[in-house]
Amino acid sequence: MIQISTNPFSRQTRNLLKEMVRTDFKLRYQNSAIGYLWSLLKPLFLFAILYTVFTQILRIGADIPGYPVYLLTGILIWSFFQETTATSVTSIVSKGSLIRKINIPKYLIVVASALSSLINLGLSLVVLALFIAFTANTTVMWSLVLFVPLLIIQLFILATSIAFIVSAMYVKFRDISYIWDLLLRAGFYVTPILYPLQIVPEMVQKLLLLNPAAQIIQDLRRILVLPNDTIQIYDVFSWPMYLVPFVITVLIAIFAIYYFKKQAIDFAENV
Amino acid sequence: MSQDYAIKVENMSKEFLLPHNKKTSLKQTVIGLVKRDNTYEVQEALKDVSFEIKKGEFFGVVGRNGSGKSTLLKIMAGIYTPTRGSVKVNGTIVPFIELGVGFNPELSGRDNVFLNGALLGFSREEMEEMYDEIVEFAELERFMDQKLKNYSSGMQVRLAFSIAIRAKGDILLLDEVLAVGDKAFQEKCVDVFEKYKASNKTVILVTHSMTTVEEYCDRAMLLNKGLIHKIDNPQIIAQDYQSENKKTYLKSEAKQRDRQDKKTLESKDISIKLLNKDDKEASNFKPGETATIKISWKNPKIKNVGVALVKQTGDYIFGANTILDGFDIKNKAVSYSIKLDLGSGDYLVKAGFFGDTDQDKIDFVNDGPKIIVDSPEEQRWGGVIHLEHEWKS
Numbered sequence: 001m002i003q004i005s006t007n008p009f010s011r012q013t014r015n016l017l018k019e020m021v022r023t024d025f026k027l028r029y030q031n032s033a034i035g036y037l038w039s040l041l042k043p044l045f046l047f048a049i050l051y052t053v054f055t056q057i058l059r060i061g062a063d064i065p066g067y068p069v070y071l072l073t074g075i076l077i078w079s080f081f082q083e084t085t086a087t088s089v090t091s092i093v094s095k096g097s098l099i100r101k102i103n104i105p106k107y108l109i110v111v112a113s114a115l116s117s118l119i120n121l122g123l124s125l126v127v128l129a130l131f132i133a134f135t136a137n138t139t140v141m142w143s144l145v146l147f148v149p150l151l152i153i154q155l156f157i158l159a160t161s162i163a164f165i166v167s168a169m170y171v172k173f174r175d176i177s178y179i180w181d182l183l184l185r186a187g188f189y190v191t192p193i194l195y196p197l198q199i200v201p202e203m204v205q206k207l208l209l210l211n212p213a214a215q216i217i218q219d220l221r222r223i224l225v226l227p228n229d230t231i232q233i234y235d236v237f238s239w240p241m242y243l244v245p246f247v248i249t250v251l252i253a254i255f256a257i258y259y260f261k262k263q264a265i266d267f268a269e270n271v
Numbered sequence: 272m273s274q275d276y277a278i279k280v281e282n283m284s285k286e287f288l289l290p291h292n293k294k295t296s297l298k299q300t301v302i303g304l305v306k307r308d309n310t311y312e313v314q315e316a317l318k319d320v321s322f323e324i325k326k327g328e329f330f331g332v333v334g335r336n337g338s339g340k341s342t343l344l345k346i347m348a349g350i351y352t353p354t355r356g357s358v359k360v361n362g363t364i365v366p367f368i369e370l371g372v373g374f375n376p377e378l379s380g381r382d383n384v385f386l387n388g389a390l391l392g393f394s395r396e397e398m399e400e401m402y403d404e405i406v407e408f409a410e411l412e413r414f415m416d417q418k419l420k421n422y423s424s425g426m427q428v429r430l431a432f433s434i435a436i437r438a439k440g441d442i443l444l445l446d447e448v449l450a451v452g453d454k455a456f457q458e459k460c461v462d463v464f465e466k467y468k469a470s471n472k473t474v475i476l477v478t479h480s481m482t483t484v485e486e487y488c489d490r491a492m493l494l495n496k497g498l499i500h501k502i503d504n505p506q507i508i509a510q511d512y513q514s515e516n517k518k519t520y521l522k523s524e525a526k527q528r529d530r531q532d533k534k535t536l537e538s539k540d541i542s543i544k545l546l547n548k549d550d551k552e553a554s555n556f557k558p559g560e561t562a563t564i565k566i567s568w569k570n571p572k573i574k575n576v577g578v579a580l581v582k583q584t585g586d587y588i589f590g591a592n593t594i595l596d597g598f599d600i601k602n603k604a605v606s607y608s609i610k611l612d613l614g615s616g617d618y619l620v621k622a623g624f625f626g627d628t629d630q631d632k633i634d635f636v637n638d639g640p641k642i643i644v645d646s647p648e649e650q651r652w653g654g655v656i657h658l659e660h661e662w663k664s
Contacts, residue, residue, distance in 0.1 A: 012392045019389035027377055101368040102390060103349035175297040268350045269287065 020112035039120040043079045065137035069225045074193035080121040081159045084114045088163035089177045096271035106264040114160040144223045158249050161256035168263040197231040209233040215245035277473040278324045283356030285317040316342040318497045327471040331484040334494030340477045362441030371431030376420035391438045409433040442473040481509040540569040545640040555643045567604035575625040580618045612657040618642040
């Protein structure tokens with residue numbers, strides 16, 4: 001309860017963040033027999049269902065070599081985005097008793113929740129790596145593998161920024177949790193997770209790829225799964241138009257910081 | 272730059288905007304925007320408050336509920352931001368608005384120690400060093416791997432307190448910490464207070480306990496409805512606080528008595544009427560006039576009725592009952608006439624209802640009708656009761 005400085009790099013802030021992530025991660029799957037294995041099983045089950053549907057019934061992915069890994073990449077990335085933003089909506093309000101009694105940097109609450117989702121993503125990526133290693137039709141572009149962490153960072157910034165916005169909005173407007181839930185459902189289909197972009201007209205491809213989440217998923221697929229069959233933003237746009245998803249990410253981040261900072265002053269009174 | 276203040280508050284006001292109809296959904300907000308009924312009530316919790324707390328001072332903040340104490344403490348702790356004015360803090364603050372902040376019932380005692388420690392600004396390594404001492408001080412060695420939700424509230428407080436006293440800071444903000452816990456725990460608190468006092472730390476204590484204020488504080492502040500009523504030595508503040516409390520207490524007590532008596536009269540089906548010599552309901556009488564008190568009731572168990580006259584000061588003037596007077600009650604009603612040889616003033620009629628014996632109390636009306644005795648001309652005698660008298664020479 002010592003006034004913890006808002007400097008994100010101070011020793012105390014780092015200690016507190018570490019402890020909060022630890023708590024968050026522990027609480028997520030406590031009382032369940034297999035614990036955080038669930039965080040791996042959830043996307044894997046979703047993957048199994050969708051894979052069956054889209055190769056056996058709808059047959060969208062049946063012709064694509066390496067479709068399972070292609071699908072899994074999309075699902076894992078989207079799961080992280082969904083988990084981070086959806087769990088953070090109520091994070092500030094649910095920590096109300098803390099906020100009303102002690103002055104801690106409020107952003108730590110959101111960042112801690114996002115970091116514990118990131119740990120899950122890390123575990124998922126290990127599983128993905130195994131899939132890639134044991135699937136015959138995939139090709140890893142080793143020369144571009146170094147971009148993978150950068151893309152994960154972009155994903156983390158995007159998801160955390162949105163988490164900042166929705167969690168701060170939820171303090172005043174409780175409708176946001178429902179609205180965001182609906183938007184996520186729409187986002188699942190707007191983002192090319194299930195289907196290859198080839199099946200939609202070029203105009204739609206362009207539009208869909210402006211979404212940073214789509215850009216990230218496609219970039220990762222190109223590097224890790226199917227270099228030849230993945231359409232990226234760079235294929236449909238030329239310089240400087242293909243920077244749009246990155247600019248959107250940055251703008252969302254800037255707005256998130258501005259909005260969250262402004263709202264955080266009154267959290268103690270409003271939660 | 273060396274400064275001798277620990278906290279300096281200048282012209283500080285805190286307002287809370289209380290929406291008349293709190294809007295927590297977008298729909299309500301939209302409707303509110305259209306209808307333009309986004310009205311707020313501005314509640315001023317603190318009004319233009321200025322004061323200074325010196326380094327090393329043990330400073331008490333007292334005041335009735337709603338006087339702004341806790342708001343002030345939360346502003347000093349940086350939880351709330353002041354609406355106007357400034358709060359300057361010279362040093363590190365350790366606020367104890369509540370013990371065990373951040374405690375999570377689903378985590379083990381051990382995990383909670385580390386989480387709470389991090390909130391206090393300690394690293395994991397520092398906490399590991401102190402861990403055994405904390406557990407020992409809390410006397411919870413056997414329970415540390417159990418979930419906190421299985422702790423008794425006393426155990427939780429002990430654990431929280433054991434961690435809290437480790438906190439390092441120059442300025443301590445304490446809010447009613449002493450209000451919880453048993454005698455032994457309070458003694459531990461007192462020891463810690465003594466230690467703080469001896470080590471010359473600045474302590475700001477919000478409390479209702481005047482003994483604590485008088486015993487430990489160097490100075491104290493009395494808040495009243497968001498204003499500083501007085502800053503003075505603890506004895507004077509304690510006196511002011513107590514007299515302020517007494518006033519409101521007496522007021523509310525009188526109100527409550529009124530309400531209660533009305534309730535008993537209505538609910539118990541007892542009627543007490545005060546009549547003058549013309550059999551009309553009245554309350555004003557002249558000295559020497561006869562008043563008739565008509566009492567009726569519904570409870571058939573009532574066998575004996577007593578009527579008493581009491582001065583508003585509580586002095587018992589006169590009382591009689593039917594058994595002692597050898598009067599037999601019929602038809603659940605009596606009429607009691609009394610000659611008011613009384614001095615000017617207000618007299619309260621009280622009535623008691625009994626069964627077969629005096630011990631068998633059935634009901635009591637403490638606030639019956641009021642008899643106002645008013646002399647039309649100047650009263651030529653003094654006192655309450657007019658006694659037959661004679662002068663001789």
